Amino acid sequence: MRSKYQIYERIAQFYDFVDLPSEYLRYRQIRPQLFVGLEGRILDAGVGTGRNIPFYPRQNQVVGIDLSPAMLARARVRKVRIGSGVDLREMDVCKTDFPDGFFDAVVSTFLFCVLDDSLQLPALRELARISRRGGLIRLLEYSLPANPVHRFVMKRVWTPWVRWLYGAAFDRNTEQYLGAAGLQLIERRFVYGDIIKLITVTHT
Numbered sequence: 001m002r003s004k005y006q007i008y009e010r011i012a013q014f015y016d017f018v019d020l021p022s023e024y025l026r027y028r029q030i031r032p033q034l035f036v037g038l039e040g041r042i043l044d045a046g047v048g049t050g051r052n053i054p055f056y057p058r059q060n061q062v063v064g065i066d067l068s069p070a071m072l073a074r075a076r077v078r079k080v081r082i083g084s085g086v087d088l089r090e091m092d093v094c095k096t097d098f099p100d101g102f103f104d105a106v107v108s109t110f111l112f113c114v115l116d117d118s119l120q121l122p123a124l125r126e127l128a129r130i131s132r133r134g135g136l137i138r139l140l141e142y143s144l145p146a147n148p149v150h151r152f153v154m155k156r157v158w159t160p161w162v163r164w165l166y167g168a169a170f171d172r173n174t175e176q177y178l179g180a181a182g183l184q185l186i187e188r189r190f191v192y193g194d195i196i197k198l199i200t201v202t203h204t
Protein backbone atom coordinates (compact mmCIF):
# COMPACT_ATOMS: atom_id res chain seq x y z
CA MET A 1 0.00 0.00 0.00
CA ARG A 2 1.26 3.51 -0.82
CA SER A 3 2.08 5.69 2.18
CA LYS A 4 0.47 9.10 2.59
CA TYR A 5 3.92 10.56 1.96
CA GLN A 6 4.11 8.85 -1.45
CA ILE A 7 0.54 9.82 -2.34
CA TYR A 8 1.05 13.52 -1.63
CA GLU A 9 4.51 13.67 -3.16
CA ARG A 10 2.95 12.34 -6.36
CA ILE A 11 -0.22 14.41 -6.37
CA ALA A 12 1.24 17.75 -5.19
CA GLN A 13 1.75 19.11 -8.70
CA PHE A 14 -1.90 18.41 -9.62
CA TYR A 15 -3.53 18.93 -6.23
CA ASP A 16 -4.80 22.49 -6.65
CA PHE A 17 -6.04 21.76 -10.15
CA VAL A 18 -7.89 18.53 -9.23
CA ASP A 19 -9.37 20.17 -6.15
CA LEU A 20 -10.35 23.40 -7.91
CA PRO A 21 -14.10 22.67 -8.28
CA SER A 22 -14.43 21.66 -4.61
CA GLU A 23 -12.31 24.62 -3.53
CA TYR A 24 -14.46 27.18 -5.33
CA LEU A 25 -17.86 25.54 -4.89
CA ARG A 26 -17.43 24.45 -1.26
CA TYR A 27 -14.28 25.21 0.68
CA ARG A 28 -13.61 28.89 0.00
CA GLN A 29 -16.82 29.95 1.73
CA ILE A 30 -16.09 27.72 4.71
CA ARG A 31 -12.40 28.35 5.39
CA PRO A 32 -12.83 31.83 6.99
CA GLN A 33 -15.02 30.25 9.70
CA LEU A 34 -12.03 28.27 10.95
CA PHE A 35 -10.25 31.38 12.11
CA VAL A 36 -13.09 33.31 13.75
CA GLY A 37 -11.93 34.44 17.18
CA LEU A 38 -8.50 32.79 16.95
CA GLU A 39 -5.44 34.76 17.97
CA GLY A 40 -1.91 34.30 19.18
CA ARG A 41 0.23 31.43 17.93
CA ILE A 42 -1.76 29.28 15.51
CA LEU A 43 -0.88 25.91 13.97
CA ASP A 44 -2.24 24.79 10.58
CA ALA A 45 -1.72 21.02 10.74
CA GLY A 46 -1.55 19.34 7.32
CA VAL A 47 -1.20 22.71 5.60
CA GLY A 48 -0.92 21.06 2.17
CA THR A 49 -0.51 23.55 -0.67
CA GLY A 50 -1.54 26.37 1.66
CA ARG A 51 -5.20 26.75 0.77
CA ASN A 52 -5.88 28.28 4.20
CA ILE A 53 -3.12 30.89 3.91
CA PRO A 54 -5.35 33.68 2.45
CA PHE A 55 -7.62 33.35 5.50
CA TYR A 56 -5.02 33.46 8.29
CA PRO A 57 -5.75 36.28 10.73
CA ARG A 58 -3.26 39.09 10.20
CA GLN A 59 -0.99 40.07 13.10
CA ASN A 60 -0.84 36.48 14.33
CA GLN A 61 2.02 34.03 14.15
CA VAL A 62 0.98 31.00 12.08
CA VAL A 63 3.00 27.81 11.61
CA GLY A 64 1.99 25.32 8.91
CA ILE A 65 3.24 21.74 9.02
CA ASP A 66 2.95 18.93 6.51
CA LEU A 67 4.46 15.51 5.88
CA SER A 68 5.02 16.13 2.17
CA PRO A 69 7.88 18.36 0.94
CA ALA A 70 6.20 18.62 -2.47
CA MET A 71 2.96 19.94 -0.94
CA LEU A 72 5.01 22.36 1.19
CA ALA A 73 6.86 23.60 -1.89
CA ARG A 74 3.47 24.61 -3.35
CA ALA A 75 2.53 26.26 -0.07
CA ARG A 76 5.77 28.28 -0.16
CA VAL A 77 4.89 29.62 -3.61
CA ARG A 78 1.45 30.64 -2.31
CA LYS A 79 2.98 32.19 0.81
CA VAL A 80 5.27 34.44 -1.29
CA ARG A 81 2.50 35.34 -3.74
CA ILE A 82 0.16 36.37 -0.92
CA GLY A 83 2.88 37.98 1.19
CA SER A 84 2.07 35.83 4.21
CA GLY A 85 4.45 35.46 7.16
CA VAL A 86 3.47 31.81 7.79
CA ASP A 87 6.32 29.59 8.92
CA LEU A 88 6.16 26.34 6.88
CA ARG A 89 7.81 23.20 8.21
CA GLU A 90 8.06 19.55 7.25
CA MET A 91 6.70 17.55 10.18
CA ASP A 92 4.48 14.60 11.06
CA VAL A 93 1.41 15.68 13.02
CA CYS A 94 1.75 12.59 15.21
CA LYS A 95 5.28 13.52 16.32
CA THR A 96 6.04 17.22 16.19
CA ASP A 97 9.03 19.17 17.55
CA PHE A 98 6.94 21.73 19.45
CA PRO A 99 7.03 22.05 23.24
CA ASP A 100 3.98 21.37 25.42
CA GLY A 101 1.28 24.05 25.25
CA PHE A 102 3.08 25.95 22.49
CA PHE A 103 0.03 26.95 20.42
CA ASP A 104 -2.94 29.12 21.38
CA ALA A 105 -5.04 27.50 18.65
CA VAL A 106 -4.86 24.77 16.04
CA VAL A 107 -6.72 24.37 12.76
CA SER A 108 -6.69 21.39 10.48
CA THR A 109 -8.59 21.05 7.21
CA PHE A 110 -9.15 17.64 5.64
CA LEU A 111 -6.19 16.08 7.45
CA PHE A 112 -8.06 13.62 9.66
CA CYS A 113 -9.96 12.12 6.71
CA VAL A 114 -6.51 11.30 5.32
CA LEU A 115 -5.01 9.86 8.50
CA ASP A 116 -5.49 6.10 8.85
CA ASP A 117 -7.67 4.94 11.75
CA SER A 118 -4.56 3.88 13.70
CA LEU A 119 -3.21 7.47 13.51
CA GLN A 120 -6.35 9.32 14.61
CA LEU A 121 -5.65 9.04 18.34
CA PRO A 122 -1.87 9.68 18.13
CA ALA A 123 -2.53 12.79 16.04
CA LEU A 124 -5.20 14.12 18.42
CA ARG A 125 -2.95 13.41 21.42
CA GLU A 126 -0.12 15.33 19.81
CA LEU A 127 -2.38 18.30 19.01
CA ALA A 128 -3.60 18.24 22.62
CA ARG A 129 -0.02 18.16 23.91
CA ILE A 130 1.15 21.17 21.89
CA SER A 131 -2.01 23.25 22.55
CA ARG A 132 -2.29 25.41 25.62
CA ARG A 133 -5.07 24.48 28.06
CA GLY A 134 -8.30 26.12 26.99
CA GLY A 135 -6.97 26.73 23.49
CA LEU A 136 -9.27 25.88 20.59
CA ILE A 137 -8.66 23.16 18.02
CA ARG A 138 -10.82 23.32 14.90
CA LEU A 139 -11.07 20.41 12.50
CA LEU A 140 -12.82 20.58 9.14
CA GLU A 141 -13.73 17.11 7.96
CA TYR A 142 -16.02 15.11 5.70
CA SER A 143 -18.66 12.68 6.89
CA LEU A 144 -21.18 10.42 5.17
CA PRO A 145 -24.64 11.96 4.57
CA ALA A 146 -27.80 10.67 6.27
CA ASN A 147 -29.88 10.39 3.09
CA PRO A 148 -29.58 6.72 1.98
CA VAL A 149 -29.29 7.54 -1.73
CA HIS A 150 -26.63 10.23 -1.19
CA ARG A 151 -24.86 7.93 1.24
CA PHE A 152 -24.84 5.09 -1.28
CA VAL A 153 -23.43 7.35 -4.02
CA MET A 154 -20.78 8.77 -1.72
CA LYS A 155 -19.75 5.31 -0.52
CA ARG A 156 -19.80 3.54 -3.86
CA VAL A 157 -18.77 6.29 -6.29
CA TRP A 158 -16.72 8.86 -4.38
CA THR A 159 -15.08 6.74 -1.69
CA PRO A 160 -12.97 4.54 -4.05
CA TRP A 161 -11.92 7.66 -5.98
CA VAL A 162 -10.80 9.69 -2.93
CA ARG A 163 -9.12 6.63 -1.44
CA TRP A 164 -7.06 6.14 -4.59
CA LEU A 165 -6.37 9.83 -5.21
CA TYR A 166 -5.85 11.25 -1.71
CA GLY A 167 -5.68 8.17 0.56
CA ALA A 168 -8.77 9.67 2.23
CA ALA A 169 -12.02 8.31 3.67
CA PHE A 170 -15.32 9.98 4.51
CA ASP A 171 -16.10 7.92 7.61
CA ARG A 172 -13.15 8.37 9.96
CA ASN A 173 -15.31 9.26 12.98
CA THR A 174 -12.50 11.26 14.57
CA GLU A 175 -14.78 12.36 17.45
CA GLN A 176 -14.71 8.90 19.04
CA TYR A 177 -11.05 9.48 20.02
CA LEU A 178 -11.49 12.92 21.63
CA GLY A 179 -11.89 11.74 25.23
CA ALA A 180 -8.88 9.42 25.03
CA ALA A 181 -6.83 12.31 23.68
CA GLY A 182 -7.80 14.58 26.59
CA LEU A 183 -9.93 16.79 24.37
CA GLN A 184 -13.44 18.03 24.98
CA LEU A 185 -16.00 18.68 22.27
CA ILE A 186 -17.24 22.28 22.26
CA GLU A 187 -19.19 22.36 19.02
CA ARG A 188 -19.88 20.19 16.03
CA ARG A 189 -21.85 21.67 13.16
CA PHE A 190 -22.30 21.02 9.50
CA VAL A 191 -21.02 23.79 7.25
CA TYR A 192 -21.88 22.22 3.89
CA GLY A 193 -25.03 20.12 3.65
CA ASP A 194 -24.53 17.22 6.03
CA ILE A 195 -21.21 16.15 4.53
CA ILE A 196 -18.65 18.72 5.76
CA LYS A 197 -18.47 19.37 9.48
CA LEU A 198 -16.57 21.83 11.60
CA ILE A 199 -15.54 20.31 14.92
CA THR A 200 -14.31 22.63 17.66
CA VAL A 201 -12.61 21.03 20.65
CA THR A 202 -10.47 22.21 23.54
CA HIS A 203 -7.64 20.82 25.59
CA THR A 204 -8.99 20.07 29.06
Ligand SMILES: C[S@@+](CC[C@H](N)C(=O)[O-])C[C@H]1O[C@@H](n2cnc3c(N)ncnc32)[C@H](O)[C@@H]1O
Pocket residue numbers: 004008045046047048049050051052065066067068071091092093094108109110111114115166
Ligand atom coordinates in the same frame (compact mmCIF):
# COMPACT_ATOMS: atom_id res chain seq x y z
C1 LIG B 1 -6.30 16.48 1.79
S1 LIG B 1 -4.81 17.36 2.07
C2 LIG B 1 -5.45 18.85 2.82
C3 LIG B 1 -4.51 20.02 2.63
C4 LIG B 1 -5.01 21.36 3.16
N1 LIG B 1 -5.18 21.34 4.60
C5 LIG B 1 -6.29 21.80 2.48
O1 LIG B 1 -7.24 22.16 3.17
O2 LIG B 1 -6.31 21.83 1.23
C6 LIG B 1 -4.09 16.50 3.44
C7 LIG B 1 -2.67 16.96 3.76
O3 LIG B 1 -2.25 16.30 4.96
C8 LIG B 1 -0.89 15.94 4.81
N2 LIG B 1 -0.58 14.84 5.74
C9 LIG B 1 -0.95 13.54 5.65
N3 LIG B 1 -0.49 12.85 6.71
C10 LIG B 1 0.17 13.74 7.50
C11 LIG B 1 0.86 13.64 8.73
N4 LIG B 1 0.97 12.47 9.38
N5 LIG B 1 1.42 14.76 9.24
C12 LIG B 1 1.32 15.95 8.60
N6 LIG B 1 0.68 16.11 7.42
C13 LIG B 1 0.12 15.02 6.88
C14 LIG B 1 -0.74 15.57 3.34
O4 LIG B 1 0.61 15.60 2.93
C15 LIG B 1 -1.62 16.63 2.69
O5 LIG B 1 -0.89 17.77 2.35
